[in-house]
Amino acid sequence: MPRSSGYALTVSHAEGDTGWLDTLLARRPSGVVLVLSPVPPVVTERLARARIPVVVLDTIGDAPSGMNAIGATQWRGGAMAARHLTELGHERIALVSGPMELTCCRARFGGYLAALRDAGIGPDRELIRAVPFQTEPARRAAHALLDLWHPPTAFVTGNDLQGLGVIEACAERGLRVPGDVSVVGFDDIDAAGSAAPALTTVRQPFEAMAAETIRVLGAVTGEPDRAPIRLDMSVDLVIRKSTGPARQG
Numbered sequence: 001m002p003r004s005s006g007y008a009l010t011v012s013h014a015e016g017d018t019g020w021l022d023t024l025l026a027r028r029p030s031g032v033v034l035v036l037s038p039v040p041p042v043v044t045e046r047l048a049r050a051r052i053p054v055v056v057l058d059t060i061g062d063a064p065s066g067m068n069a070i071g072a073t074q075w076r077g078g079a080m081a082a083r084h085l086t087e088l089g090h091e092r093i094a095l096v097s098g099p100m101e102l103t104c105c106r107a108r109f110g111g112y113l114a115a116l117r118d119a120g121i122g123p124d125r126e127l128i129r130a131v132p133f134q135t136e137p138a139r140r141a142a143h144a145l146l147d148l149w150h151p152p153t154a155f156v157t158g159n160d161l162q163g164l165g166v167i168e169a170c171a172e173r174g175l176r177v178p179g180d181v182s183v184v185g186f187d188d189i190d191a192a193g194s195a196a197p198a199l200t201t202v203r204q205p206f207e208a209m210a211a212e213t214i215r216v217l218g219a220v221t222g223e224p225d226r227a228p229i230r231l232d233m234s235v236d237l238v239i240r241k242s243t244g245p246a247r248q249g
Contacts, residue, residue, distance in 0.1 A: 018042055021046060025050055029052060031217045032054045044066070054068060055213045060103060060105075061102070065228070070233065073233070074111070077202040079112065079114050083115040085243065088244065088246055091119075091246070092127065094152035096155055096158060097128070097157075105130070109128075126148060138158075139172075140169075142165065142169035143173070153180075154246070157184065157185050163242070167183055178242055178244030188203035188204065198240035198242065200243040
């Protein structure tokens, strides 16, 4: 926490087991910020029994219903990404998503569908792929989509690593980004801005979300029976060099 709060900050790294949780509880902390996606039930149960104030920094929308959580407007992000492309004249817009069992992916998918509907574009199941949040699976998915008889002219991706994978696939096929294909990422990691071309992306306000978790933690400390606080912070579209007008003809 900031020095002005009067609290000391201890950081624990969560491995696959719950050894980190034993260490954390032994320290008898005043409060806990979890950056776990999703939060395992055993963690939820043990922290609840200990009656320790907890706030989840929730980037995928899967925080347990009884926990305080700070997230982002995932549906809006999916809609913004797809709407940006429809406004550029694209109609064949592929979605390379993360795993659909994640709440954030389903929410972004809903936003994507809404933006297509608003533009009068019917969704095409052939243009939708769900793969892990990594560069290589997205690169392979992009190649498969570009092999279609009527390939996409634009891609909405589930995160920036996937966006970079799509750009890589385009380069391997001699396609220009954005001259031939436009690509939108999600998150706005450092690599997005330094990519060639720089990646248009939906920015999740991670720093502001982290600061809000600390504010909420302070608000709930000393009130263990208070109703959970749930807040989604607004995402923004950062337009860079990887998107451009659809090709004519």
